[in-house]
Amino acid sequence: MYPDEFDYYNADGVDDALDLLDEHSEAGTTELLAGGHSLLPAMKTGLSSPDVLIDISDIETMQGISADGDGLSIGAMTRYSDLVDSEEVAEHAPALAAAAGQVGDVQVRNRGTIGGNLAHADPAADLPGAALASDATLVVHGPDGEREIPADEFFFGMYTTDVGPDELLTRIEIPSADGAHGAYAKKPSPSSGYAMVGVAALLDTDDDGITAARIGANGVMDHGVRLSPVEDALTDGSLDGDTIEAAANRAGDDLDVDMMMSDLQASNEFRAQLLEVYTERALTAAIEDGSSSVAAD
Incomplete structure (x- = not known):
């Protein structure tokens, strides 16, 4: 199926992209094109029909990883494959590295971008939970300059974030987790590969046990969420199976089962069960393997 006609612009920089957003703000629906894995299929099926398309994929200042x-500091147009291949990401953001390795397939990882993933805010995407677990800060540019948004405040709901219609997500800042253990465990949808449930874990440990924990989940609610009861149960706990199991059993404590995602592949009640299972798998992988990515059996 062919998309409806639209006007196409290729932005050559952040300021140019913002000028184009402002110029076409009254022209109808305007969309930003990053990797295109969500937008282009929606356009082809008629679910999205923008009047103006602004391509930001070639903006060099929005690409690359610096440590x-x-x-x-990760440019929003940095591709998944670059995250997976980066020694700096593996060292400083192990939960993000593990989650990026579970996104789609090789072709998707070679084209899709971290910024497009987070700004699109698909509830079943793999990176929101990892961004939350990694304590990421998302930096957006708009008419009034630069604005920083903590990941805990970024996701509002399904396909909805704190990025304004006249703003552009330009980079992601992540504090170093050097020495921490990170992992991502995911139950992929058999039809799409998206996460029916995905859990990212980042654990600080010492000889006495777990000193701090950040756990993020996606695919469960209509946006990525922190699993604070799990974090509380882990902190100051020992590095053993009993601690992990007890913490994982609290994965849904702060979540309303009736508000969980429910579809043909998994009811909300089943997702609540999956959440506990994959929380335990992520925690086990983080402790046993240091940094790993765990798909479904």
């Missing part, structure tokens, strides 16, 4: 002693 210093404090952490990472």
